[in-house]
Amino acid sequence: MAFQDKPMTLIFEKSVPGRRATRNVDRDVETPFTIREDLLRDAPAELPELSELDIARHFTELSRRNFGVDTGFYPLGSCTMKYNPKVCEQAAVMPGFADLHPLLPQLPGGEMLVQGALAVLHEMDLMLRAICGMGGFTLQPLAGAHGELTGAMIIAAYHRDRGNAKDVILIPDSAHGTNPASAAIAGYDVKTIPSDPHGLMDVDALREHLDDKVAGVMLTCPNTLGLFNPRVKDIADLVHGVDGLMYYDGANLNALLGRCRPGDLGFDIVHLNLHKTFAAPHGGGGPGAGPVGVVERLVDFLPTSVVVAHDDGTYTLDYDRPKSIGYVAPFYGNFGVILKAYTYLLSVGRDGLAAVADNAVLNANYVAAKLREHYDVAVDGLCMHEFVASASRQAAHGVRAIDVAKALIDRGYHPPTVYFPLIVDEAMMIEPTETEGKETLDAFVAAMGEIAELAKSDPEALHAAPTDTPVGRLDETTANRKPDVAAPC
Amino acid sequence: MPYIANTDEQRRQMLATLGLDSVDELFADVPPELRCGELDLPAGHPEQEVGQQVARLARHNTAGLVSFLGGGFYDHFIPAAVDALASRSEFYTAYTPYQPEASQGTLQAIYEYQTAICRLTGLEVANASLYDGGTAVYEAMMMALRVTRRNRVIVDEALSPIYRKMVRSYTRNLGIELVETPSRAGLADRDAIAEAIDDKTAAVIVQNPNFFGCIDDASDLAEMIHDAGGLLVASVYPISLGLLKPPGEMGVDIAVGEGQSLGLPLSFGGPYLGFMAARKKHMRKMPGRIVGRTTDAQGRDGFVLTLQAREQHIRREKATSNICTNQGLCALRALMYLSMLGKAGLPELAQRCADKADYARRRLLDVPGVTMRFPNRWYFNEFVLNLPVAADKVIRGLFQRGLAAGFPLGRYWPEMNNSLLLAVTEKRTKEDIDFLAHTLDVILR
Known part of the structure; x- marks a missing residue:
């Protein structure tokens, strides 16, 4: 940098x-x-x-x-910091899309003036259905966590419709923090299910908590340790046995593209992160887009409006949906972000999508294998698109995950996600993505190796990092205690 | 084009390192019966064809309409510098600034954005942004419930009907008592609100200028709800704050709004920007990211995400909100836009909008049969006309002549079938307005 x-x-x-x-x-x-x-x-x-x-x-x-993907390698686990193709950026600013007023289709005759935009929404819905094995998508949710909230609202609408009195959502302890927060904000009591030693949902523990009060289960697959749960279908069967719904947190879908589909695994509701899996940029923390897909029997509960394709090749918007959960966004979602992901999918196609998952998983396994010499890795065998390394060996020398992270910044790398998932000590969650080449991974592994050596020989040097940045480590305690969040006039 | 870097040779070398023969072996944990066949998707295309295909769809949308559509989403001019500077990929390809030393650009920009929002709204603290103006209203309502530990909320009918629908969706399972009070002659009905307020009321939610375009000074409502121990929440149009009394001076406790007009294209509904500002004493109950200024060991100023104990990644189900992503890049654009307009430029722009809207009102009222729906009110740049026929009847004809005349209120208020909501920004010229008045006159004859 x-x-x-x-x-x-x-x-x-x-x-x-x-x-x-x-x-x-x-x-x-x-x-x-x-x-x-x-x-x-x-x-x-x-x-x-x-x-x-x-x-x-x-x-x-x-x-x-600032450090972006275009600046350098950004292996931030669970965030899928893949390259954001420039053609997608160009698509989103085309005048025919950028200047379009969202209220136009609510005017009589207005739908005919936005047929191109409605076509994008409809085709995106169809492509996401095909990728996920779902019956229908809403593109309204404005971010991943917003998709989770939408999903939890759909769970509530389903049970209300069935006359079920259920008020609990089960979530594994390895889940992203947004899962329990979203379920709670939708009005549910959250119960945490302990993971087995591999971070996978423990089927026995699930059985213990599963009763008539359970409205649904939220899972990430592969999970936050980068493992695919081979018993996912059994879990789904158990949950469906109490008329609960299975929710798929799509943060880690990159691993499964073209290999398997959440719908076939037994999931009823999925949210995707277009800014992760489908290459829309993260924007320094948004805007994202978090479409939600559901199986056929839940389509009626999707938010209003829904694009309808007619035989004559035209599209209209359906606002008359009595079972719908209503509006979760003012219009049709973060259209500009959807357009970037749509452009990406046109470019990548069915052949490219499987190659995306293959290379994402290969890259992660390659880095994990090379890093084992210097760092503990939370699981022994193969992983999917990401893995969790640990600085526990380095901790013996007084060097923690945060020190490794800061030393990486000095070496021109963005650090991995640190201290998550919570079930691994000194966690460093690494997700290389498919857009990185072997030589970049080799250089990263070499930098990590050098840092591991320094941890033994000169831990103080790591405590002082970063030094090659405009500021060093900042005093977050004072920032919290005496918040200065706006400059005085 | 899947944007994959590895060559076949590199993949072979990497598999050899792993002691594997094929990539398929990496997916051994996926039981065969759960795997899918080839996806039912189109094949990939080269960039040249992708660009053409997207451009073709763009041409299937209308172009060159002279638009008087507003309703909370406005066609303002965006200086070229905003697009150019926000296109720097160091900004847009970064993630949420979890590593402050590598993210000072994003963090300082958000701190500056928070400062600009505070100065615009006349309040003390602002967050790093929310998804949009509607979710911002919902988050402000939830924040008021947390602050007051009460469970009842009063919403003025002149709050955007779209936002009211969103709030109803979000609160459906929460056992919150939502009371909608009717507006009277274009303003919040003081008597109805006074009657609705009780000792369980957490907040009154209003909008200024309201959905009908009427300027509604909520100072008296602030006093009313404060006396009952609740908060006043107001949704505001940021361009109007170039001229109008800021919510902080009216006694508003939480100001929110749609930031689209601050340098974001209309883009068929998003990405937009929800802003939120509040009083300092309520800061720890705020949702979303907040950036704070602090120092490093050498005493250099720097910026960090702060007050994170409110947030989902720490507090999980006890967090103040489930928000993870904000609208970072949109907030950056808003800051760039406000910097470009500047201290003198924003009031001047707001005045220009008000001037043109006033002219449009006078010209349109000259059309026989056209009247003001809410006479004797003060307006900024938006207003409601009553037509001698249903608004829906003239809209198609105006479309055919290249005009988007406004929003027909009958869509949300069946009793206002003849009413049309029009907005005028600095982008509409005198000629545009004259053309609208002339064409409406012709169509109504």
Whole structure:
């Protein structure tokens, strides 16, 4: 990373009173309009006063203090930081899409003005059904966790429709934190199921908790240790036995593309992360997109609206859906993100998709095998698209996962996900993705090896890392205790 | 094109390292009966053909409509610098800034965005963004429930009907008492709200300017709900804050809104940006990411995600929200947009919108049979007209002449079948407005 050492000032501190970056259009109507004074603000908001050049330099400088996939290897486990093809970026800004007002199809005759956009939504729905073995998708959810919430709301709607009184959702202890948070926010009591030593859902423990109160089970497959649960179908059968629903957290779908489908594994509801599996960029923390797919018997509960394809090749939107959970987003989802994923799928196709999973899994296993010399790995055999290494060997020298992470930054790598899943000590969750080549993986393994050697010979050097960055480790305790979350005027 | 880097030779070498003969062996844990055959998808295509195919679909959408559609989503001009600077891939190919030393760019930008939102709304703290204006209303409501430990919420009818539908969907299983009070002559009905407020009421939720475009100063409502120990939540249109009294000065406790108008294209409904600002004393009850400023061991200023004890990855089922992703790149664009407009440019832009909307009102009221639905109100850039016929009847004809005249309120208020909601931004010219008035006149004759 090319970082600069000079201290960064806030954009507000660069203001020069009276300086402007834009000229608004002139008033072309005769008279100005005066709003009653007591409805107006007393003074303008203290926004920056800068030239366009000042602004271009400020944000260019900020961008140089950031690390993205285009900067370097980003093996952040469970986040699937694959390359974001540029053709997808180009698609999303095409004027025919970017300028389209979302209320247009709600006007009489308006649906005919947005046929291209409705075609994208419909074709995306069909492709995701084919990939997941589901009966229908909603593209409305605006992020993965939003998809989880939508899924939990669908679970509630299903049971309400059946007259079932169920108030518990079971979630394994290895799950992403969003799973229990989403279930709780949807109104469910969350019960945590312990994992077996491989982090897989323990079928006996599940049996113990499974009763008539259980509305559903949320699972990630492969799980957060990168393992496929060979008993997933048995779990589904047990859950269906109490009329519970199986929820698939799609964070790790990259491993299974074209190899198996959540629907065939016994799942009833899935959410996908278009910004993970389908190459839409993460944007420094959003915007994402979290489509939710359901099996045929749950299609009526999907959010409103739904695109309907007609025999004459036209599309309309159906708002008359009495069993639907209603609106989860104002319109049709993060359309621009959906368009990027759609473009990616057109490019990759059925042949490419299986190759994606194959290479993602091969890359992960290759790195895991090479790293075993220096680090503990949470499971012995093969993994899927990611694995969890541990700094427990290094801990004996006083070096922790966080130290390894910071040392990686100095070596030009983004660190893995650290301290997750919670069931592994000093966890470092590594997901290389399919878009990286062997030579990148070899260089990463060499850097990890060098850090492991340093842990023995010079642990202090690792405690001091990172040093090649604009700032060193930051005082998060003070940040929490005396929060400074906005600059004073 | 699957964007895979490994060559066949590299794959062979890697498999050899693993002691395997084929990639298939890596999937041994998947029982054969659970595997799928070839997916029912189109084959992949080269980039040239993909680009053409997407461009063809783009052409199946309307282009060049002169639009007076608003309803919370507005066609504002976006300076080129916003697109250019937000396209730097160091920003858009990064993840949530969990590793602060490698993410100071994103983190500082979010801190600056939070600052800009605070200054715009007149409140003390802001989060790093939420998904959109509707989920922001829902999150503000949930936050008010946490702060007050109460269970009843009053929603003014003039809050966007789309947001009201969203709130109803989200609260369906939660046992929250949602009370919708009717508006009166275009404003929140003070008497109805006063009557609805009780000692279990957590919040009153209003919008300014409201869905009908009327400016509704909620200062008196703030006093009313504060006296009962509840909070005032307001959804606001950020461009209007260039001119209008900010929610913080009205006594609003949680201000939220749709940030699309701050440099985000309409893009058929997303990605957009929900913003949220609140009073400092309620900061620890806020949902979503928050960035804070702190220092490193050498005393250098730096930025981190903070107050994470509220969040799902720490608190799991006890978190204040399930939010993981925010709308980081959209927040970055909003900051760039607000920086480009600047202290003088935003009020000027807001004034330009108000001027043009006023002209449009006067021109359209000259059309025989057209009246204001809510006369004697103050407006920013949006207003409701009553037509002599059902609004649906004129919309098609206007489409045929290249005009999207506005939103027919009959879709959400059957009794307002003749009402049309029109928005005017700086992008509409005097000629556009004259053309709309002329065409409406012709169609109504």
